Amino acid sequence: MSDQGKPALIQLTDLARVFHTPGGDFAALDGIHLSVARGEFLAITGASGSGKSTLLQLVAGIDRPTAGLIEIDGRRLSDLDEEGLALWRRDSVGVVFQFFQLLPTLTVAENVLLPMDLRGAIPARDRSDAALALLKRVGVAGQARKFPAALSGGEQQRVAIARALANDPPLIVADEPTGNLDRANADGIVDLFQSLSALGKTILMVTHERRLAERADRSVALQDGRMLGAPREVAHA
Ligand SMILES: Nc1ncnc2c1ncn2[C@@H]1O[C@H](COP(=O)(O)OP(=O)(O)OP(=O)(O)O)[C@@H](O)[C@H]1O
Ligand SMILES: [Mg+2]
Numbered sequence: 001m002s003d004q005g006k007p008a009l010i011q012l013t014d015l016a017r018v019f020h021t022p023g024g025d026f027a028a029l030d031g032i033h034l035s036v037a038r039g040e041f042l043a044i045t046g047a048s049g050s051g052k053s054t055l056l057q058l059v060a061g062i063d064r065p066t067a068g069l070i071e072i073d074g075r076r077l078s079d080l081d082e083e084g085l086a087l088w089r090r091d092s093v094g095v096v097f098q099f100f101q102l103l104p105t106l107t108v109a110e111n112v113l114l115p116m117d118l119r120g121a122i123p124a125r126d127r128s129d130a131a132l133a134l135l136k137r138v139g140v141a142g143q144a145r146k147f148p149a150a151l152s153g154g155e156q157q158r159v160a161i162a163r164a165l166a167n168d169p170p171l172i173v174a175d176e177p178t179g180n181l182d183r184a185n186a187d188g189i190v191d192l193f194q195s196l197s198a199l200g201k202t203i204l205m206v207t208h209e210r211r212l213a214e215r216a217d218r219s220v221a222l223q224d225g226r227m228l229g230a231p232r233e234v235a236h237a
Contacts (some may be wrong), residue, residue, distance in 0.1 A: 043219035
């Protein structure tokens, strides 16, 4: 069950990520407990260096924790080997970055088609229509034949969200997706996340902006790798 009493899509239990550096071990995350309901739009806030990106990378299966459990949609990510984790990522999570990260030599439509081609779940003849439908969904269908560089930042981020949705994952993780956008475009991206969450997508969005975090269903804050306001850990004798 999630913290809201609804079925959880994401369950994090006593999660830690320690980096071994020449200067010694450094805990970027420690004692993280969190559950996120299916369809919930969660904002993650916290100062620079508090562990926000580290947390998203663990949830996206890009990185592995040094302790604790990650369960998503009934899967324990630690049960998957590298190949299994790569397939899980491909099918189960869409990632959105601050700097869009579209492939510059592919058109907008081709950027959205690529993950569909890699997965192969949609019959090849239907993929163009599916990509166009996603571009329409995020409001940039008119740009399908252009290259990313010809689009504004807000438009590029919409394309990146369409790409993240290409294989219809239940989960979208977005690391400062509005960090490079003006206010109107930032609001538009959050509008889009709100509507995707209403359709049942679970969204994790890192943001520095309180105004945007307040538009999520809930926000949690990290400080020095720990969740603020989380119940204090019970010391076991
Ligand atoms: N590969 C790594 N090796 C060593 N330390 C790391 C590594 N990755 C992250 N860290 C450290 O972990 C801490 C958390 O980093 P993280 O990138 O998660 O912060 P953040 O909250 O996303 O910050 P920002 O708001 O600046 O993006 C930082 O102190 C960072 O230096
Ligand atoms: Mg970060």
